[in-house]
Amino acid sequence: MTKSTNKSNKLLFQPSFLLKNRHIQTLYASFFRKEIPLNYHIEEFTLSDGDFLDIYYTKELLPQDTQAIAVIFHGLAGSYKSPYVQGLSWELQKHGIAPVVMHYRSTSGRDNRFPQTYHSGKTDDALEFLHNIKKHYPDKKLFCVGYSLGANMLLKLLGELKEKSFIDAAAAVSAPMDLALCADVMNRGFARIYQEHLLKELRSSLEKKYEKHDMQKLIGIKKEDIKKLKSFWEFDEVYTAKINGFASAKDYYEKCSAKNFVDKIATPTLLLHAKDDPFMSPAVIPTQEEVSSSVEREVYEHGGHVGFISGKLTQPLYWLDKRITEYLLNSLSYNQLQKHS
Numbered sequence: 244m245t246k247s248t249n250k251s252n253k254l255l256f257q258p259s260f261l262l263k264n265r266h267i268q269t270l271y272a273s274f275f276r277k278e279i280p281l282n283y284h285i286e287e288f289t290l291s292d293g294d295f296l297d298i299y300y301t302k303e304l305l306p307q308d309t310q311a312i313a314v315i316f317h318g319l320a321g322s323y324k325s326p327y328v329q330g331l332s333w334e335l336q337k338h339g340i341a342p343v344v345m346h347y348r349s350t351s352g353r354d355n356r357f358p359q360t361y362h363s364g365k366t367d368d369a370l371e372f373l374h375n376i377k378k379h380y381p382d383k384k385l386f387c388v389g390y391s392l393g394a395n396m397l398l399k400l401l402g403e404l405k406e407k408s409f410i411d412a413a414a415a416v417s418a419p420m421d422l423a424l425c426a427d428v429m430n431r432g433f434a435r436i437y438q439e440h441l442l443k444e445l446r447s448s449l450e451k452k453y454e455k456h457d458m459q460k461l462i463g464i465k466k467e468d469i470k471k472l473k474s475f476w477e478f479d480e481v482y483t484a485k486i487n488g489f490a491s492a493k494d495y496y497e498k499c500s501a502k503n504f505v506d507k508i509a510t511p512t513l514l515l516h517a518k519d520d521p522f523m524s525p526a527v528i529p530t531q532e533e534v535s536s537s538v539e540r541e542v543y544e545h546g547g548h549v550g551f552i553s554g555k556l557t558q559p560l561y562w563l564d565k566r567i568t569e570y571l572l573n574s575l576s577y578n579q580l581q582k583h584s
Contacts, residue, residue: 254562254565254566254569255541256541256543256545256546256551256553256562256566257553258545258546258551258552258553259553259554259555259556261555261556262545262552262553262554262555262556262559263545264547265517265519265520265521265545265546265547265548265550266433266521266547267547267550268517268519268545268546268547268548268550268551268552269437269520269521269522269547269548269549269550270547271550271552271559272326272327272330272549272550272552272561273326275559276326276330276559276561278326278329279329279330279332279333281301281303281323281329281332281333282301282302282303283299283300283301283302283323284299284300284301284302284305285297285298285299285300286298286300288372288375290368290371291371292357293356293357294348294355294356294357295348295355295356296345296346296347296348296368296372297346297351297353298343298344298345298346298372299323299343299344299346299351300341300342300343300344301332301336301341301342303336304335304336304339304340304341304342305341306341306343306376306379306380306383307380308341309339309340309341309383310339310382310383310384310575311339311340311341311383311384311385311386311571311575312340312341312343312376312380312383312384312385312386313331313335313340313341313342313343313386313387313388313571314343314344314345314369314372314373314376314385314386314387314388315328315331315332315342315343315344315345315387315388315389315390315393316345316369316387316388316389316390316393316394316396316397317344317346317347317350317390317393318390318391318392318393318394318417318549319391319392319441319444319445320350320441320444320445321350321390321391321392321393322344322346322350322351322352323344323346323351325390327390327416327549327563327564328344328390330561330563330564331388331563331564331567331568332344333564334564334565334567334568335568335571338568338572340386340568340571340572343376345369345372347360347361347365347368348360348361348368349361349448354448354451354452354455357456358452358456358458358461358486359486359487360448362479362483362487362495362499363392363395363396363419363422363499363500364395364396364399364495364498364499364500365396365487366396366399366400366403369396369397369400370400370404373385373387373409373410377409384411384412384574384575385409385410385411386410386411386412386413386414386571386574387401387410387413387414388413388414388415388416388567388571389413389414389415389416389418390416390417390549391416391417391418391419391522391548391549392419394415394416394417394418394419394501395415395418395419395420395422395499395500395501396501397413397415397418398415398418398420398501398504398505398508398512398514399499399500399501399504401413401504401508401509401510401512402501402503402504402505402506402507402508403504403507404509404510405507405508405509406509408508408509408510410510411510411511411574412510412511412512412513412570412571412574413510413511413512413513414512414513414514414515414567414570414571415501415512415513415514415515416515416516416549416551416563416567417515417516417517417520417522417548417549418501418514418516418527419522419523419527420500420501420502420505420527420528420529421496421500421502421523421526421527422495422496422499422500423493423496423497423500424523424524424526424527425475425522425523425527426474426475426476426479426492426496427476428522428523428524429474429475429522429523430474430475430476433521434521434522437521437522437548438474438475439473442472442473442474442475442478445478446469446470446472446478449469449482450466450469453466461485461486462481462482462485462486463481463485464481464482475492476492479492479495479496480492483495502527502529502533505529505533505534505535505538506529506533506534506535507535508534508535508537508538509535509537510537511537511539511574512537512538512539513539513541513566513567513570514529514534514538514539514540514541514542515541515543515546515551515563515566515567516528516540516541516542516543516546517542517543517544517545517546517547517548517550517551518542518543518544518545519544519545519546519547520546520547520548521547521548522548523548528540528542539570541566549563550563551563551566
């Protein structure tokens with residue numbers, strides 16, 4: 244690990260030799276991690292503009308049955324099915340923290356009502372839901388955890404809130420904090436395979452919009468031409484930027500990159516990142532001088548993108564789940580922990 248601030252100096256990431264490859268780290272959980280059997284209570288949260296979000300609570304530990312809640316923000320094309328979401332949810336509830344998965348518009352399997360869906364800097368939906376959680380459970384500790392796109396969005400939100408934040412602690416994993424740079428990296432070499440996998444999901448979601456909305460009029464492209472969008476730059480230029488009121492993809496990236504907000508964060512926040520993340524370059528990682536004193540950086544040489552798998556190749560340990568839970572537990576008082584021991 245680099246000489247970043249590590250206030251707890253506890254559960255550090257140490258991969259074995261065979262798990263140091265960044266692509267193995269990135270892909271291992273997706274292909275080999277067993278699905279965790281979680282039972283969900285699902286609620287539809289109506290937004291102020293008339294659209295909705297699908298919220299997944301684990302029946303094993305609902306918010307009313309604990310003293311702490313952790314809202315999880317998944318990555319691009321993710322959902323409650325994502326292995327990292329399942330793993331963290333399982334670990335959190337074992338330690339008395341109720342996990343809550345907030346799906347962005349259209350990511351739960353149900354298409355949202357409007358032409359717009361979500362993007363890396365769309366913080367208003369998350370803020371509206373978090374206010375609702377705090378309203379219903381004012382006496383609970385409120386935590387937030389974001390992965391990849393969700394981590395960028397969360398960091399931006401915390402930076403926007405500054406000292407007005409009502410979130411008790413947060414963790415952000417593998418955040419693409421410089422969106423333009425990440426879009427460039429994803430359009431080169433082996434990373435283009437990852438890009439195409441993610442774009443396939445985005446293109447499919449956009450095609451469905453044409454069944455309910457006059458998308459050609461809204462974004463100026465025919466449905467059959469969506470398949471020609473081969474990079475994030477192209478997709479965000481044609482759809483994301485235009486439908487969300489940005490002047491261009493460049494404008495969207497500049498205004499929504501979390502690196503521009505991390506120096507304003509007042510919430511205790513754990514920033515986890517790997518230098519070998521294949522979705523981006525180390526240049527996206529802010530220095531200690533570029534983040535506020537509330538941000539605890541843990542930057543590792545290895546870990547891939549939302550990977551951080553330790554143990555053996557045949558007996559993997561999913562370090563992220565334990566490190567994030569450890570960080571959040573450390574923000575709780577001894578008495579709160581005793582009630583769930």
